[in-house]
Amino acid sequence: MTLKLLYLVHVLATVIWVGGMFFAHQVLxxxxxxxxxxxxxxxLWNGVFRRFFPWVWTAILALILTGQALALQLGGMAVVGLHVHIMAAVGYLMTAIFAYIYFKPYAALRRAVAAENWPAAGAAQNHIRPLVATNLxxxxxxxxxxxxxxxLI
Incomplete structure (x- = not known):
């Protein structure tokens, strides 16, 4: 894959993930x-997450693969700038936060909505909201x- 195509996929994956969080948190x-x-x-939130989260997993995979491929094409992590190292570290932190959201409070939200246990669903959603704000x-x-x-450097 060419450098420009890798960069395009990387940017598109970022737009999908961060833009989706912005829309969900600031508009919806x-x-x-x-x-x-x-x-x-x-x-509504359960349905939104059910549709958005597969896109996030795809974006994460694309970001990791294209990020590593871009770094390799530029000579490896030993030669890229500090901003690339920080960007990657923040991206992995965001991935860990998302994985936690997906496997813990979102799983609890799905179960609670299916059981029509609204207090538990509300508690799960209240747990998700600040994590999404953090990732955003x-x-x-x-x-x-x-x-x-x-x-600046």
Missing amino acids: RPVAMAELEPPQRLR SLGLANIILVFVLPV
């Missing part, structure tokens, strides 16, 4: 919170880092 959440009753809101902040910071740090 306020609407869902204000206009829907708890059972409807929790069913990390993702936006990572994007800024990639464009700003190389200019």
Whole structure:
């Protein structure tokens, strides 16, 4: 794969993941919170996550594969800039946070919504929200880092 194509896939995967979090947290959440009753809101979130999370897993795989391939084409991690090392570290931290969301509170949300246990579903959703906010902040910071740090160094 050419350098430009690797970079394009890397950027597209970033846009899908970070953009999806931005939409969910900054646009959908306020609407869902204000206009829907708890059972409807929790069913909506469960459906949104069910559709979005496979895209996140795909984006993570694409980011890791293209990131490693880009680093190799540039001469390896020993020769890339500090911003690339920080970007990769933040990306792996975001991946760990997402994996935790997926396997713990999201799994609890799915079970609770299926059982119509609204207090448990609400607790799971309340656990997910700040983790998504954290990942969104990390993702936006990572994007800024990639464009700003190389200019400053």
